Amino acid sequence: MTDRSPLPRLSWSDVCARRLERHGLSATAPGSTPVDVVAAMCGAHAQVLSAAEVSIGLRVPGATRVDVGDALWRERSLVKTFGPRGTVHLLPTRELPLWAGALGAIPPSSPAMSADVRLTPGQTDEVVAAIAAALADAELTVDELGAEVAARTGSWAVDPVLPAFGGMWPRWRQVTHLAAHRGALCFGPNRGRMVTYTSPRRWLPGFQPAPASEALAGLVRRYLHAYGPATPQQFAQWLAAPRRWATALFDSLAGELEQVEVDGRPAWVRAGDTAPPATEPHGVRLLPYFDAYTVGCHPRELLFPGPAAQRALAGGQAGNFPVLLINGTVAGVWHGRRSGRRLDVTVEALTPLTDAERRGLGDRVERIGEIVECTPRLVLGAVTVGGHA
Numbered sequence: 001m002t003d004r005s006p007l008p009r010l011s012w013s014d015v016c017a018r019r020l021e022r023h024g025l026s027a028t029a030p031g032s033t034p035v036d037v038v039a040a041m042c043g044a045h046a047q048v049l050s051a052a053e054v055s056i057g058l059r060v061p062g063a064t065r066v067d068v069g070d071a072l073w074r075e076r077s078l079v080k081t082f083g084p085r086g087t088v089h090l091l092p093t094r095e096l097p098l099w100a101g102a103l104g105a106i107p108p109s110s111p112a113m114s115a116d117v118r119l120t121p122g123q124t125d126e127v128v129a130a131i132a133a134a135l136a137d138a139e140l141t142v143d144e145l146g147a148e149v150a151a152r153t154g155s156w157a158v159d160p161v162l163p164a165f166g167g168m169w170p171r172w173r174q175v176t177h178l179a180a181h182r183g184a185l186c187f188g189p190n191r192g193r194m195v196t197y198t199s200p201r202r203w204l205p206g207f208q209p210a211p212a213s214e215a216l217a218g219l220v221r222r223y224l225h226a227y228g229p230a231t232p233q234q235f236a237q238w239l240a241a242p243r244r245w246a247t248a249l250f251d252s253l254a255g256e257l258e259q260v261e262v263d264g265r266p267a268w269v270r271a272g273d274t275a276p277p278a279t280e281p282h283g284v285r286l287l288p289y290f291d292a293y294t295v296g297c298h299p300r301e302l303l304f305p306g307p308a309a310q311r312a313l314a315g316g317q318a319g320n321f322p323v324l325l326i327n328g329t330v331a332g333v334w335h336g337r338r339s340g341r342r343l344d345v346t347v348e349a350l351t352p353l354t355d356a357e358r359r360g361l362g363d364r365v366e367r368i369g370e371i372v373e374c375t376p377r378l379v380l381g382a383v384t385v386g387g388h389a
Helices: 012-022 034-040 049-057 065-074 093-103 121-135 142-152 171-181 212-227 232-239 243-252 292-296 307-312 355-372
Strands: 078-082 088-092 160-164 167-170 186-191 194-198 257-262 265-270 284-287 323-326 329-339 342-349 375-380
Touching: 012 212, 034 049, 034 065, 034 078, 034 088, 034 093, 049 065, 049 355, 065 078, 078 093, 078 171, 088 093, 093 171, 093 212, 121 142, 121 171, 121 194, 142 171, 142 194, 160 171, 167 171, 212 232, 212 243, 212 265, 212 292, 232 243, 284 355, 307 329, 323 342, 329 355, 342 355, 355 375
Parallel strands: 342 375
Antiparallel strands: 078 088, 078 186, 160 167, 186 194, 257 265, 284 323, 323 329, 329 342
16 A cells, blocks of 8 residues: 655755754854864865865864864875865765765766777776876876876876866876776875875775775765755766666665655655754855855755845856855855955845844854954955856
8 A cells, every 4th residue: 555644844944954053054063173074064175175174164163274284184084085076075084985985886977078088998997007006105296197107007198188278188187086986096285386196095094995885875874964855866966977876876775765845845865864953044154165065955946046046156056156145045145355364255145134144244254264364354245256167
């Protein structure tokens, strides 16, 4: 007999409140560290490292960019590597086996490059093995690593065939993120202005990617805790993975998942995780470029209502603009301009601010100043800077 009992219902307000709490944006557990909050939000986007420092600092009371740097380069409790969507992230070192096992199991998307540019599967394996050998006990720049790859494979690996930033990159660089997902590569500390790569085993001795099925199940659990209720299609978008594959993955975990209704729409949470939050979403927050909350939360039309979609999304993509949140929903954009030890923060609100919201905004600007170790000044007005590429 078919179970026709009504689905548990959550309002959009309920969803915002639980996500703000779980992202450490409304309440942070006492004693939380940078690695704790990075784990809670399933990685901090770090293509712009200064933005990642703000993302993490906002979630750890009293933390500054120095604390994030210490976790990354001194304690090595965080690792900078290629995460979801093949983009640069900070991830908890302790969770690196899970992330590598899961990301390495995502089916490849349809080839975007012509056959004469792509690496064959055999060449891909050769390049990844060469990267692993070269970085086993070294920190190499891109050019140094390219020379090592060519020496171990052949000159074909460094043929300049990949259009990138007005120039051409060598062939081997198309699998840099794949090398990270296979456990061969992560970022080392910068050498001056130059990026370096090294082996993740220098962060986590004996590191090996976890078995795929175990890792994928663990990643779905973490994702739904942080971003649920969510659909397989939203999970696929978060990972840049095929939708059919994500749907099949959710189906395989059906015993662990439960369907709920959010403003009339079906979505999924972990089984039993259906209780509404104790409080309403409240408060003003400023989130930087590519903050995990902005990038990972759906539905977009509820998170970016009305004019927020036109102002704070770039072709439907979230994260390209730092955003003003009011009660968990995007209500404006902002931009910080640094000059020496001074930081001018311009906030463009899309709706009139109450007196309480203005006071809260001032507090948030002060907090960002603390994180980046600058003296901040709040300016209310139009943001004229375009989105980040």
